[in-house]
Amino acid sequence: MSENKELQNQNCEKCELDQKNAGASQNAVKVRVCRVSPDCDIEEAKDDYIVRMDMPGLDPEKIDVKLDKDILTVEADSAVDGLETRHYYRQFRVMRGLDAEKCQADYKLGVLTLTLAKPQTAKPQQIKITCD
Amino acid sequence: MFTLWSDIDRLFNHSFSDMFSDRMMRRFEDCDAYAGACRMNLMDRGETLEFVAELPGVAEKDMNLTVHNDTLTLSAKREVSHDKENLIYLAERGNYNVQRSIGLPVRVDAEKATATFKNGVLRVILPKAPENQPKQIAINA
Numbered sequence: 286m287s288e289n290k291e292l293q294n295q296n297c298e299k300c301e302l303d304q305k306n307a308g309a310s311q312n313a314v315k316v317r318v319c320r321v322s323p324d325c326d327i328e329e330a331k332d333d334y335i336v337r338m339d340m341p342g343l344d345p346e347k348i349d350v351k352l353d354k355d356i357l358t359v360e361a362d363s364a365v366d367g368l369e370t371r372h373y374y375r376q377f378r379v380m381r382g383l384d385a386e387k388c389q390a391d392y393k394l395g396v397l398t399l400t401l402a403k404p405q406t407a408k409p410q411q412i413k414i415t416c417d
Numbered sequence: 418m419f420t421l422w423s424d425i426d427r428l429f430n431h432s433f434s435d436m437f438s439d440r441m442m443r444r445f446e447d448c449d450a451y452a453g454a455c456r457m458n459l460m461d462r463g464e465t466l467e468f469v470a471e472l473p474g475v476a477e478k479d480m481n482l483t484v485h486n487d488t489l490t491l492s493a494k495r496e497v498s499h500d501k502e503n504l505i506y507l508a509e510r511g512n513y514n515v516q517r518s519i520g521l522p523v524r525v526d527a528e529k530a531t532a533t534f535k536n537g538v539l540r541v542i543l544p545k546a547p548e549n550q551p552k553q554i555a556i557n558a
Contacts, residue, residue, distance in 0.1 A: 337510060341471040
């Protein structure tokens with residue numbers, strides 16, 4: 286299952302304990318931030334794919350959505366005062382050929398909505414028949 | 418026999434699209450936990466009690482908050498809607514209906530309570546009733 290191995294190796298760098306504790310004193314308590322997989326809905330519309338994820342309490346400027354070839358990664362730190370800090374992290378394998386420029390992201394009421402425009406090749410295309 | 422089993426395998430492998438192939442396998446290798454239910458917490462901030470709740474996707478009209486004597490009651494519901502013409506690949510976010518009654522440790526001044534809802538997080542500040550406010554004790558040296 287080489288496909289799955291590739292995903293496993295996409296480590297979330299922000300969760301590496303060393304990075305979190307860089308500069309902390311020797312006596313400081315090392316706190317592991319809980320990495321959480323947000324609930325997600327995915328649907329296919331006529332011209333795009335719509336991905337919705339429940340991620341309340343985020344700063345929209347700091348949500349990281351990355352498209353690397355065919356791997357879509359969504360991660361963000363949730364620091365809600367009064368609740369335990371979480372690191373939202375989820376990856377998806379998507380089709381190759383998605384244009385990141387044509388994708389949109391929207392964050393409202395704590396729900397992140399990604400609209401991934403289908404590339405032209407994914408849409409049905411008419412093939413003209415020439416007759417002699 | 419061999420051919421039959423591989424046909425069945427192929428049927429299960431290809432009955433879903435390859436588009437989001439790991440959606441059925443949310444493994445703990447990627448994360449520590451699933452998001453879980455709406456988190457809530459009640460904190461004592463000295464002069465006030467503070468209640469915080471995560472309610473993603475809830476519209477303001479579907480939320481109701483009341484304070485009566487020593488009880489804070491929250492009700493909120495969220496309905497997920499999908500366009501009927503769209504093909505659904507994954508539906509983990511569901512409808513939810515939250516009804517919570519929380520006993521407050523001290524009496525609060527309901528008139529001065531404030532609540533804000535931002536980015537899916539509800540925050541309620543309940544000032545304690547005057548008789549419950551912390552009081553400084555002077556020390557005679």
